Amino acid sequence: MKRLFWRIFVLSWTAMILVGAGFSLFVAASYPTERMERRLQRFVSALGLQGEEILRVRSREGEDAAHALVEALASDLENDLWLVESGAVRLGSTTPPAGDLVQRLATQATAKGYREQAGAVEQVAVSLRTPEGAPSPWVLVAVNPRPAPLWRTLEREAQRLVLIVVVAGLLSLLLARYLSRPLSRLREASDRIARGDLKVRVTPALAGGSAEVMAVARDFDLMAERIEDLLESQRRLLRDVSHELRSPLARLGVALELARKRAGPEAEGALDRIERDSLRLGELISEILDLSRLETGTNAGEVEVVDLGALIAEVVDDVDFEAKGRGRSVTLTLDPAESLVTEARPELIRRAIENVLRNAARFAPDGTAVECTVRVLDDGGHRYAEVTSRDRGPGVPEAELAEIFRPFYRVETARDRNTGGAGIGLAIVERAVRIHGGVVRAENADGGGLRVIMRLPLGAAARTAVRLAA
Amino acid sequence: MNNANHILLIDDDVELTELLTDYLKAEGFEVSAAHDGVSGLARAIAGECAMIVLDVMLPGMNGLDVLRKLRAQSQTPVLMLTARGDDIDRIVGLEIGADDYLAKPFNARELVARIRAVLRRSEARKESLGASPPEVTSLVVGDLELVPSSLTCRLDGEVVPLTAAEFALLEVLVKAAGKVVSRDELSEKALGRRLSPYDRSLDVHVSNVRKKLARGSHGSDRIKTVRGTGYLYALDAASGGGS
Numbered sequence: 284m285k286r287l288f289w290r291i292f293v294l295s296w297t298a299m300i301l302v303g304a305g306f307s308l309f310v311a312a313s314y315p316t317e318r319m320e321r322r323l324q325r326f327v328s329a330l331g332l333q334g335e336e337i338l339r340v341r342s343r344e345g346e347d348a349a350h351a352l353v354e355a356l357a358s359d360l361e362n363d364l365w366l367v368e369s370g371a372v373r374l375g376s377t378t379p380p381a382g383d384l385v386q387r388l389a390t391q392a393t394a395k396g397y398r399e400q401a402g403a404v405e406q407v408a409v410s411l412r413t414p415e416g417a418p419s420p421w422v423l424v425a426v427n428p429r430p431a432p433l434w435r436t437l438e439r440e441a442q443r444l445v446l447i448v449v450v451a452g453l454l455s456l457l458l459a460r461y462l463s464r465p466l467s468r469l470r471e472a473s474d475r476i477a478r479g480d481l482k483v484r485v486t487p488a489l490a491g492g493s494a495e496v497m498a499v500a501r502d503f504d505l506m507a508e509r510i511e512d513l514l515e516s517q518r519r520l521l522r523d524v525s526h527e528l529r530s531p532l533a534r535l536g537v538a539l540e541l542a543r544k545r546a547g548p549e550a551e552g553a554l555d556r557i558e559r560d561s562l563r564l565g566e567l568i569s570e571i572l573d574l575s576r577l578e579t580g581t582n583a584g585e586v587e588v589v590d591l592g593a594l595i596a597e598v599v600d601d602v603d604f605e606a607k608g609r610g611r612s613v614t615l616t617l618d619p620a621e622s623l624v625t626e627a628r629p630e631l632i633r634r635a636i637e638n639v640l641r642n643a644a645r646f647a648p649d650g651t652a653v654e655c656t657v658r659v660l661d662d663g664g665h666r667y668a669e670v671t672s673r674d675r676g677p678g679v680p681e682a683e684l685a686e687i688f689r690p691f692y693r694v695e696t697a698r699d700r701n702t703g704g705a706g707i708g709l710a711i712v713e714r715a716v717r718i719h720g721g722v723v724r725a726e727n728a729d730g731g732g733l734r735v736i737m738r739l740p741l742g743a744a745a746r747t748a749v750r751l752a753a
Numbered sequence: 754m755n756n757a758n759h760i761l762l763i764d765d766d767v768e769l770t771e772l773l774t775d776y777l778k779a780e781g782f783e784v785s786a787a788h789d790g791v792s793g794l795a796r797a798i799a800g801e802c803a804m805i806v807l808d809v810m811l812p813g814m815n816g817l818d819v820l821r822k823l824r825a826q827s828q829t830p831v832l833m834l835t836a837r838g839d840d841i842d843r844i845v846g847l848e849i850g851a852d853d854y855l856a857k858p859f860n861a862r863e864l865v866a867r868i869r870a871v872l873r874r875s876e877a878r879k880e881s882l883g884a885s886p887p888e889v890t891s892l893v894v895g896d897l898e899l900v901p902s903s904l905t906c907r908l909d910g911e912v913v914p915l916t917a918a919e920f921a922l923l924e925v926l927v928k929a930a931g932k933v934v935s936r937d938e939l940s941e942k943a944l945g946r947r948l949s950p951y952d953r954s955l956d957v958h959v960s961n962v963r964k965k966l967a968r969g970s971h972g973s974d975r976i977k978t979v980r981g982t983g984y985l986y987a988l989d990a991a992s993g994g995g996s
Contacts, residue, residue, distance in 0.1 A: 529836070530766050533858035537772040540861035544779055565858045572836070585844070587960070596981035597936075601950040619980065629960075630953075637951070 287466060292459035299451030307443055327396035327407055330360075334411045334423035337366060341374075342414075350374055362425045369420040385424050392422040465489050465496040469503060481511035522575045525568045532568065535561050570707045573634065574690060577714040591623035591632065591668055591739070592657065598636045599655055606644040606653070613640055617657040623668055625741045627719055632739070635715040635723075638708035639672045639735050646676035646733070659741070666741040667721075673734045678727040687725055688713040712737070719745060757876070760868065761802040762786040763793030763819065764834065765812050773806075773861075780865050790814030797823050804872055806864075808834045808857070809846065817845055824850040828917070830871045834859070847957050850916040853944065854954060863949075870946035874921065877945075894930045894986070897966075897975075899923065908966060918944060919962050922955075926976060926986040935983035959984060 333356055341349035349366075357364045357376030365375040367389040372379050379385040384406075391397045392408035399406045404427055411421040472483045484507065489500045539561065543554050596615060603613040643653040653674045660667045679687055679694050686692045690710040712735075716723045721739040728734040739745065760782050762770045770786040777784045785802070787793035790811040797805050797819075805823075809816035820831055833846040833854040846854055852871045855864055892899040898907040904920045906913045915923065922943040926934055940948040940955050948955060959976060966975050977985045 526836075529858055530769065533766070534769050534772055536858050537769065537776055537861045541772065541776050541779070544776075561858070569856075590978050590980070593978040593980040597956075600981065604950045615981075617980075633953075 288459050288463040291462050292455050295458050296451055296455035299455060300448055303447035303451060304444065307440075307447070311440075323398070323405070324396075326360075327398065327409060330407060330423060330425055331394070331396065331409045331411065334366070334409060334421070335414070337374075337423075338411060338419070338421055339414055346374070360425070362427050365424045367422040367424055380426075384426070388424045388426075389422040392424075394418075465492050465500070469499065472503065472507070476507055476510070481507060481514065483507055518575055518578065521571055525571045525575075528564070528568050532561060532565055536565075567706060570711060574707050574711050574714065577631075577711060577718070585628065586626055587629055589625060589627045589629045589632070591625060591627070591741075592617055592619070592621070594629060594633055595623075595636055595655070595657055595670065598633055598640060602637065602640040602644055602653075605641070606647075609644075610649040611644050611647045612652045613644060613655060614652050615655045615657070618659075621657075621659045623657070623659065623741065625668070625739075625745045627739075627745060628715075631715040631718060635712045635737065636670060638712050639670075639737065642708055643672045643674035643676070643733065643735070647674040648676060651675040660738075668739045668741055670737045670739065671734060673728050673732055675732045678731060678733045679725065681727065684725045684727070688723065709735075720747070756783055756801075757803050757872070759783040759785070759802040759804075761793070761796055761805045763788075763790070763797070763805060763811065763816070764808040765789060765810070766808075773864075776861050777865070777868075782868070790816070790819045794819045794822055797829060798826055800827065800829070802829065804830045804832065804868060804875075806832050806834065806868070807851075810836065817849065820846065820851060821849050830875045830917075832864075832867055832871055844957055844961070847916065847918070847954070848961055852916070852918050866946060870944060874945040875917070878917070892924065892927060894927050895988070897927065899927060913965050915962065915965065918958055919965070922958050923962050923986075926984060930986040931988040933979045933983050933985045937983075939983060 337349050337352050337356070340352055353364050353366065353374050354376050363376050365379055365385050366373050367385060370386050370389060372385055375385075388397070388399065388406055388408040391399075392410040394410050394412070396407055396409045406427070407425045409423050409425075411419055411423060413419045468485055468488050472485045472488075475483045484504045485500045486497070486504050489496055492500070535557075539554060539558055542550070546554065595617065599613050599615040606613055640653060640655060647653050651674070653672060656669075656671045656673075658669045658671075660669050683692075683694050687694065688709050690707040692710075713723055716737050716739065719739050721737060723735065723737045725733060725735045758781065760777055762773055762784060764770050764773075764786070765788050767788055770788070774784040774786060785796065787796050790813045793805075793807070793811070794814065796802070807816050807819060811819065814822075816833060820833070823829070823831070830852045831850070833851040834857050835846065835854050836857060852874070853867050855867055892901070896909045899905070899920070900907075901920075901924060904915065904917060906915050906920060906923065922939065925939055925942045936955060937948050940946060940952075943958075944955065963974065963976050975987055977987050979985055
């Protein structure tokens with residue numbers, strides 16, 4: 284996003300500077316030829332009128348008043364002024380320069396003004412008329428003694444350039460923000476959707492934007508709403524179906540026991556089969572409901588101070604007991620000195636670890652052991668419990684290691700259909716661990732078998748994570 | 754209580770109650786059924802049954818409300834049927850005085866085993882209540898006092914309300930104070946049945962007792978979990994209040 288912003292900013296800034304500089308160059312180039320000339324002419328005719336006014340003041344109020352007027356006029360016009368009568372300087376704002384510059388100019392004087400350029404210095408002589416309008420021997424000579432030096436011109440140009448750059452920069456900033464803001468908002472929103480927050484809507488945030496932006500925003504919101512609806516209805520369907528399946532399943536269980544009582548021993552095998560499968564169905568249904576609860580964040584159990592070590596030991600005992608019946612075992616390696624007391628939702632953690640271990644035990648070959656290892660890691664002041672389960676089973680193809688945490692994901696090749704697949708046990712693990720601020724991943728162990736590694740934060744990190752994820 | 758073998762089923766699933774009635778009768782129980790909370794509660798309070806099997810999800814008044822109202826008047830043992838995985842339901846159920854719970858769908862043999870265990874426990878309690886003189890049976894460890902005849906638990910002289918199952922569990926632990934009681938032993942002595950894998954009722958009871966006793970203590974845990982073994986009523990925590 285930053286990149287788009289900066290690109291728009293730099294492009295528009297450069298364009299504005301180029302236009303501004305070009306325009307001022309054009310103005311500067313065309314200025315002297317016409318407008319400078321006209322300004323000078325106006326200056327000269329104003330000079331004539333001013334000179335006649337001085338003559339009038341001199342004849343009426345005397346030499347001193349005229350002198351004061353000349354000085355005032357000179358400082359006004361930033362010129363040196365002299366009043367010359369028939370070649371003799373009568374009055375002046377300063378003493379005339381050495382040589383006969385003033386006299387020479389006076390002799391050239393005309394009613395319209397004689398102009399002469401000496402370098403950057405402008406020299407003007409205007410012959411004056413009497414108050415009655417008759418020609419007089421008086422001449423007003425003006426010399427510009429302080430010509431605008433080159434550096435001053437340059438300075439003025441530089442100031443103008445800085446101004447252009449600053450103003451153009453500000454405008455470009457606004458423009459870039461204006462153009463990139465809707466995009467960055469959209470980006471943020473799509474990011475949040477990607478992370479699973481389907482409640483995001485962008486129309487309110489972009490209200491008042493241009494028609495095109497608003498159209499995109501509306502389409503975006505429509506899309507988000509549809510995704511949310513679809514997901515929600517899918518979840519609801521799954522949940523409702525599971526709920527509805529539970530009652531017939533409960534009846535089936537009781538009917539099965541009744542049948543067992545009444546049927547002879549020859550029906551035993553078939554009834555056992557029915558019982559196993561209805562148990563499996565029951566488990567699946569409760570897993571679906573667990574997952575739907577975890578995803579909606581309801582009923583995740585209470586936060587308690589838990590000794591993870593004791594909890595894991597209990598789970599290992601239970602799974603070991605169950606696995607022994609099928610010729611497998613579960614072992615636990617745990618340093619009893621390590622404190623694993625933390626804040627957690629014990630039911631969730633229990634189910635997560637149970638699911639991982641039962642899954643491992645299910646795929647372990649007969650006569651092997653599932654190894655459960657618990658270690659405490661210190662990662663720059665953050666303490667983690669690392670719970671690892673490792674089986675000696677067929678493992679999972681590398682490309683599918685991340686997929687096994689998806690609900691109902693089946694590894695096509697190795698894990699055999701008779702075992703019932705991973706179902707959603709591992710999806711529950713992933714969500715339960717995430718609620719505790721931890722991570723879970725799977726890898727194929729050296730020497731065969733799947734290793735599932737759960738990292739659960741301990742201490743303060745656990746507290747904040749588990750309280751936030753309500 | 755007219756009949757020590759009379760079970761009242763409160764469940765809105767009529768077909769299920771019919772099947773259960775058949776099954777429980779074959780196991781030697783007498784069974785009656787109610788299909789909503791209000792009539793179920795009325796039948797339960799009428800006191801014609803020895804035990805109640807109560808579903809949490811009921812139309813009208815839900816199972817937890819029925820249990821709460823029932824406990825205000827009667828100590829008839831109750832086994833709750835909860836939706837599997839609904840931890841809140843079963844924790845709340847046990848907290849307000851259910852004697853045990855079973856997740857639905859359940860195994861019918863398991864249900865019968867649980868019913869027998871609960872009935873046995875309540876029989877034993879009634880007998881001990883009738884047999885022993887009340888003044889002898891007080892059990893004191895540190896600041897904790899248990900009176901089995903009246904199911905009273907006092908902590909620093911203050912009464913802590915415990916359900917029958919919680920009291921039985923605490924009694925076993927306190928009698929063996931300072932020694933580890935294995936989970937199997939605790940389940941058999943306090944709940945009257947063997948512990949099966951993935952059965953969490955014992956832990957839920959222990960957790961409830963802990964919460965109730967945590968009040969007034971200085972953060973130290975009276976009932977300690979011993980990894981992989983069982984539970985222990987810690988003597989140092991009990992005497993710690995005095996020193």
